[in-house]
Amino acid sequence: MADTALGKGLDGQGYIAREGSLALVSDDFRPVVAAARDRLLDVFGARMHSAYLYGSIPRGTARVGHSDLDLLVVLHAEPTDADREDARVLGEGLDKEFRRIDGVGTLLYGKARVLSEPERHDLGWFVACLCTPLLGEDLAEYLPRYRPDSLLARETNGDLALLLPRWRERITAADSEEARRPLVRLLSRRLVRTGFTLVMPRWNGWTSDLTEMAEAFGAYYPERAEQMRAAAVRGYEPVGDAAVLRSYVGDLGPWLAQEYARVHGVKAPRPD
Template sequence: MRYRSVTSNLDHHRPVSVPEGLDDGLDERGRIRREGDLSRIDAVFAPLIAEAASALRRLLGQRLHSIYLYGSVPRGTAVAGRSDLDLEVILHNEPTETERAAVARLAAELDQGTGAVNEVGIIVASRPRLLSAAERYDNAFQISCLCTPLWGPDLADELPDQYPTIELAQHITSGTRAAFTRLAAELNAPTTSRPDFTRQRVGRRIARLAFTCVLFRWPGWTSDPATMQRVITAFYPDHTDELATSIQLGWGRLAGHPPNTPADHDKAVELLNSAAPWWMNEHGRVTARTG
């Protein structure tokens, strides 16, 4: 199926009726709420989480500031054997390449030793960098809003509040264009070890990029794909089919439909060729400052 590259049918300053009953992800002061909580984690993931935390503490020792979970596991929406376990570790100082490599090896070992999740991923960052102004809408946003503290002091206490603003929409997509280039190369590479992961990332990247075009117009925040889809299509009804395909590729695994067929490959290629550049241009248009 080819998706139409059409001009947005709505002026981005015009109010749009978003479906009622959706959680806008904000607190009483309009700040973006933290998404997850340890109390929401399904018990099936507890042994793996405990093993990961213990191994990270042994590996990084006094260098370790704190450990966080993010993604569907702390949000309470994870599906055993299909969802990923995503962690972020913060060091007191900038991580060395040796430390990054050691953490990557640990993630691979945890991944190979469990059937509880589809994949284990661990990000490494430093406290000084996260406290810098340059990270406010990037990794600092992730710690404040998307991450759930697992061990150590909560760095979110030292970070600024986050709101669904045009500034967040402008900066949160940094690196998206380069990511699309990498994904296109991976889709065409016969040596890609897990092409289904690549197709999944294509769908998620496009859906999340599209969401940045509306989060400050809604306004609100969500990582839930169904809510994301409903909000985006309220603003862009001409892109309903395209967004449905992106969501299916990005999150279909959770319903038992991983993107591992030739048809899924073709959909991912088509999305990168047509939807990705359209949404990049649209993002630039709606987040541009005018007067």
């Protein structure tokens, strides 16, 4: 097919352009971002190397009452269980106080891991291309530039087969519609992003919009296009439907994991 979207999300040299900016945060979400910045400093203080926003809020596409606040915090040392508990409490506090957001997700890593060679084309790429600096020194200065190639595809989403057993356990444990709804959102988004990176080198570009991702995927796998479009919708508007979750781990997920391994290979093992 002709790549009508050739170069989308890339700079003039064909590298993935960093998305997001504090300038794009809408007035609706500026108070919660300001509160997050202050509380991160209060909670982590000198232990924190840097902090970042990612997701719809720094891209300027967040919707009041529907979008979550996504944070990545880099500590000087590897995070402890106490650090993770601090991040959880901080997120719960923000979520309760600001009704304009629908949850808070905080990723917590040590600086050495972010800059490590095994994470160069996964966590490193994520920081360099998908994260907006909020506090501290920007680690993107120490990372390379990235192209939408097969190496990046393999190292970002080439671990779906490993995730499926864990997903099945979480689905079994989710015994209510309320418990299933965030799981539908999480799994929907991961499947759509994996489907997109499967075709990303051929599409030759980058997008974080789930709808665009699903359409890009469907152009190369029309027999699975409707499934992926439906998953993109649920990634934005999740429902706590057990049948949807079963279809993800019984059909779409296993097929996608197998096709991904065939096309790009399997993600290199990590120390943990």
